[in-house]
Structure formats: structure tokens, C-alpha cells
Amino acid sequence: MHTRDTITALSTPAGPGARAIVRISGPAAAAVLAPLFAAPQPLVAGQRALLSGHLRLPDLAPIPADVYFWAAPHSYTGQDLAEIHLLSSPPLVELLVAQLLQAGCRAAGPGEFTLRAFLAGKLDLTRAEAVHAVIESSSRDELKQALKQLAGGMTRPLQELRDDLLNLLADVEAGLDFADEDIRFIQPEEMLKRISKALAQVTLLGKQLEQRGLADRVFRVVLTGRPNAGKSSLFNALAGTDALVSPQPGTTRDYLVQRLHLGETPIELIDTPGWQAELGTIETQAQTLAREQVEQADLLLLCLEAGCPLAPEEEAMCHRPHPPVVAIATKCDLKTPHSGLLATSAVTGSGLDSLRSLLAEHAHHHQQPALAPSLSRCRHHVESCLEQLRRAHGIVLFEEPPELLALELRGALEQLGEMVGTVYTDDLLDRIFSRFCIGK
Numbered sequence: 001m002h003t004r005d006t007i008t009a010l011s012t013p014a015g016p017g018a019r020a021i022v023r024i025s026g027p028a029a030a031a032v033l034a035p036l037f038a039a040p041q042p043l044v045a046g047q048r049a050l051l052s053g054h055l056r057l058p059d060l061a062p063i064p065a066d067v068y069f070w071a072a073p074h075s076y077t078g079q080d081l082a083e084i085h086l087l088s089s090p091p092l093v094e095l096l097v098a099q100l101l102q103a104g105c106r107a108a109g110p111g112e113f114t115l116r117a118f119l120a121g122k123l124d125l126t127r128a129e130a131v132h133a134v135i136e137s138s139s140r141d142e143l144k145q146a147l148k149q150l151a152g153g154m155t156r157p158l159q160e161l162r163d164d165l166l167n168l169l170a171d172v173e174a175g176l177d178f179a180d181e182d183i184r185f186i187q188p189e190e191m192l193k194r195i196s197k198a199l200a201q202v203t204l205l206g207k208q209l210e211q212r213g214l215a216d217r218v219f220r221v222v223l224t225g226r227p228n229a230g231k232s233s234l235f236n237a238l239a240g241t242d243a244l245v246s247p248q249p250g251t252t253r254d255y256l257v258q259r260l261h262l263g264e265t266p267i268e269l270i271d272t273p274g275w276q277a278e279l280g281t282i283e284t285q286a287q288t289l290a291r292e293q294v295e296q297a298d299l300l301l302l303c304l305e306a307g308c309p310l311a312p313e314e315e316a317m318c319h320r321p322h323p324p325v326v327a328i329a330t331k332c333d334l335k336t337p338h339s340g341l342l343a344t345s346a347v348t349g350s351g352l353d354s355l356r357s358l359l360a361e362h363a364h365h366h367q368q369p370a371l372a373p374s375l376s377r378c379r380h381h382v383e384s385c386l387e388q389l390r391r392a393h394g395i396v397l398f399e400e401p402p403e404l405l406a407l408e409l410r411g412a413l414e415q416l417g418e419m420v421g422t423v424y425t426d427d428l429l430d431r432i433f434s435r436f437c438i439g440k
């Protein structure tokens with residue numbers, strides 16, 4: 001893992017926007033940027049500055065830009081860090097980054113800025129993960145939770161807990177040195193009280209992690225079927241939206257996504273265009289997108305219009321091995337539904353409550369492929385920590401040798417240490433940070 005070279009990357013989303021931010025971090029940040037940037041005051045390594053000036057790029061008129069410069073160690077990454085804020089134009093940004101690479105920067109890998117921040121002791125792992133969650137959060141609630149965590153929601157209690165346990169361990173170990181003289185630095189009742197407190201705190205932490213795990217889990221239900229089958233009408237009835245509905249086949253062009261909260265697991269309901277022979281570019285694209293949604297679904301809700309015999313492609317869809325398919329009959333206020341299918345009507349609302357329960361049930365039983373690796377790693381440490389604290393409690397209770405108590409406490413501390421990332425391995429870091437976007 002190299003951190004001594006100077007890295008650069010675009011850190012705002014690629015594509016046109018209001019402004020782009022290109023970051024440079026490393027000892028040569030000022031040196032590589034200075035020749036490209038003209039401002040009333042010069043850019044000086046080691047001096048914090050906000051400079052308004054112009055970028056000088058080959059074959060282009062001067063481009064107005066602002067440069068923020070933070071000197072090591074008082075920056076996000078702990079290194080000299082420059083941020084170039086400029087108009088967001090993809091070719092312009094590309095040219096700037098190319099110039100920086102030519103001047104000696106290396107293109108930053110995913111999460112590399114955050115990794116440097118972590119290695120400089122600016123972030124612990126739980127916070128680095130929160131940065132990741134902020135970048136990835138898809139809903140306002142998730143964003144709020146991620147920001148709370150970033151603000152130390154998780155870090156501070158962990159830190160306090162570690163301090164408490166360290167103090168306890170220090171008392172126990174002090175006692176070991178004077179074991180022969182039978183001097184006690186701490187009474188058993190006091191030890192039990194402090195271990196119980198730690199147990200309660202770690203249990204709470206485990207619960208918080210559990211909630212994070214649930215927040216991360218979304219169950220994707222995709223409405224699919226022939227054109228005019230009533231998918232959008234059902235989508236509207238379930239999600240309270242007003243997506244376009246018409247007797248014309250091929251009404252829905254783009255897929256639509258809406259969150260439903262029917263049980264503890266959030267559900268994403270996705271409306272897709274009906275299956276159609278591809279006619280023009282837009283239709284082809286719409287069908288491709290729809291197929292992608294179908295592939296990524298956790299559950300397919302196949303809409304079959306009541307009174308219509310099953311078409312071959314509907315038959316085939318019923319027998320798809322993956323993802324699971326639930327066929328339902330639509331427009332049941334008009335015709336008699338196929339036997340054995342849940343009968344629904346978007347117009348009268350009949351069958352919708354049963355459909356909601358069915359979706360909630362499926363979402364509940366859905367096994368997530370795996371929790372985010374970092375999350376399950378954290379959970380593992382929480383569980384080991386709890387186990388060792390319980391054993392420590394037992395040792396005090398049954399007056400077993402204090403050496404054993406010290407051993408268990410040290411083990412519990414190690415587990416906590418793993419969690420806050422004070423004990424880490426390159427492999428672990430790589431795994432976590434490679435999940436970031438480039439430029440973060």
C-alpha cells in the first residue's frame with residue numbers, strides 16, 4: 001500500500017454538472033499544480049490557501065477555477081491536499097487530470113483518499129465505512145443514519161467502552177503484581193459492575209449494527225408482463241403514485257421505482273415496460289433496461305390479465321428458475337381470474353391487501369446473499385467480545401484466578417480494537433476501501 005506518492009482523481013460525479021472538483025493528495029500536490037494554475041498569490045506547499053485564478057491548459061484559453069489548499073497534517077488525508085473547483089465539463093476535467101498525471105501524479109484508486117485519511121489517523125474504520133455509506137446511500141433515511149455515524153455516533157461509545165475496559169484491565173493487572181501480598185486494587189463487586197456495564201454496551205452496539213444491516217437490505221419487486229396487463233395501474237395502487245396509465249399498449253417506456261414500507265424490510269417496487277418486439281432505439285433501450293431490472297429482481301410479480309389465455313412467453317416466465325416468480329391476475333373486476341392465482345383489481349382495490357401481505361412475507365423471508373462484508377465482520381467481533389466478557393464475568397463470580405480474568409479482558413479489548421480499526425491488516429483495508437468510488 002503506497003501512500004508516499006501523489007494521487008489525483010475527479011471527486012464529483014462524472015458528467016456535466018454545476019461544478020467539478022478534482023483532488024490531489026500527496027507531498028507533490030503544490031508542485032504539480034502550481035505550473036498549471038495562475039493566481040494573484042502563488043500556491044505554496046505547506047501553506048493553507050483559498051485561491052481564485054485560472055487554469056492554463058494546453059491549447060485552451062485560461063479557465064477560471066478556485067483552488068483550496070490544505071497543508072499536511074491539517075487536511076482530510078493528513079497530506080498536502082489540493083481541491084480544484086472548476087466548471088464541470090467532462091472534456092475539460094479529463095484534460096486537467098491528464099495534465100496532472102503527466103506532471104507526476106498517479107490516478108487514485110477507489111477509496112484511496114479516504115484510505116489515506118484513515119492511515120493518517122483521521123478516521124477510524126467505522127467512520128470510513130460511514131463515508132462509504134454516505135456515498136452509497138439511496139434514501140434520505142439512510143443518508144441521515146450514515147451522517148450520524150460519520151459524526152461519531154458509533155465511534156465515541158466504542159472509544160469510551162475501550163477506555164473503561166482498559167482501566168479495568170489495568171486494575172486487574174496491578175493486582176497480579178501484588179498477588180502474593182493479597183492486596184486488592186479492586187473489589188469483586190466493583191469488577192462485576194464494570195463488566196456488566198461493558199456487556200450492556202456491547203449488546204447495544206450489536207443491536208445498532210443489526211439495524212444498520214436491516215437498513216441496508218432492500219427487497220426488489222419487479223412488475224412484469226405483457227403490454228397493457230395493468231402493471232402501472234397496480235404500481236400506482238400499491239405505491240400511491242400516478243404513473244402513466246392508458247389503454248394503449250406500450251405506455252410505460254422507462255422503469256419507475258418506488259419504496260414501500262410494508263414490514264421491517266423496505267421494499268422497492270419497480271414498474272417496467274410491457275414485453276414488446278423492439279421497434280426503435282428508444283424501445284430497444286427501454287426493453288434492455290427492463291430486462292436488467294428483471295435480472296436484478298428479488299421477486300417478479302407477473303401480471304396476467306384476467307380472462308386472457310396464457311401466452312407462450314407468460315408460460316415461460318412462470319417457469320423461470322430465478323428470481324422467484326409470483327403470478328397474479330389483474331383487472332379482476334372485469335373478467336373471471338385464472339384459477340389458483342391471487343385475484344386483484346387496481347380499480348376496486350380488491351386483492352391488494354393480500355398482495356401487500358404476500359410481498360411483506362416474501363421480503364421477510366428473503367435471505368440477503370450476504371451482509372456487507374464489513375458489517376458481518378463487525379458483528380463477528382461484537383459476538384466474540386460478548387463471549388469473552390461473559391467469561392470474564394464468570395471468572396470473577398467463581399473466584400477463578402485473576403490471570404484468567406486479565407486474559408479474557410485483553411481478548412475483549414482486542415475485539416473492540418478490531419472494530420475501531422486500531423488493529424488492522426492490509427488485506428482488510430484493501431477490502432473495505434476498494435468498495436469506495438474513485439475520488440473519495
Ligand SMILES: Nc1nc2c(ncn2[C@@H]2O[C@H](COP(=O)(O)OP(=O)(O)OP(=O)(O)O)[C@@H](O)[C@H]2O)c(=O)[nH]1
Nearest residue numbers: 227228229230231232233246247250251252274346
Ligand atoms: N377495469 C380495470 N381496468 C384496469 C385495471 N388495471 C388496469 N386497467 C386498465 O388497463 C389499461 C392498461 O393499464 P396499464 O396500467 O397502463 O397497463 P401496463 O401493463 O402498465 O401497460 P404498458 O405500460 O403499456 O405495458 C388502462 O386503460 C387501465 O385503466 C383494473 O384493475 N381494472
Ligand SMILES: [Mg+2]
Nearest residue numbers: 231232251252
Ligand atoms: Mg405501464
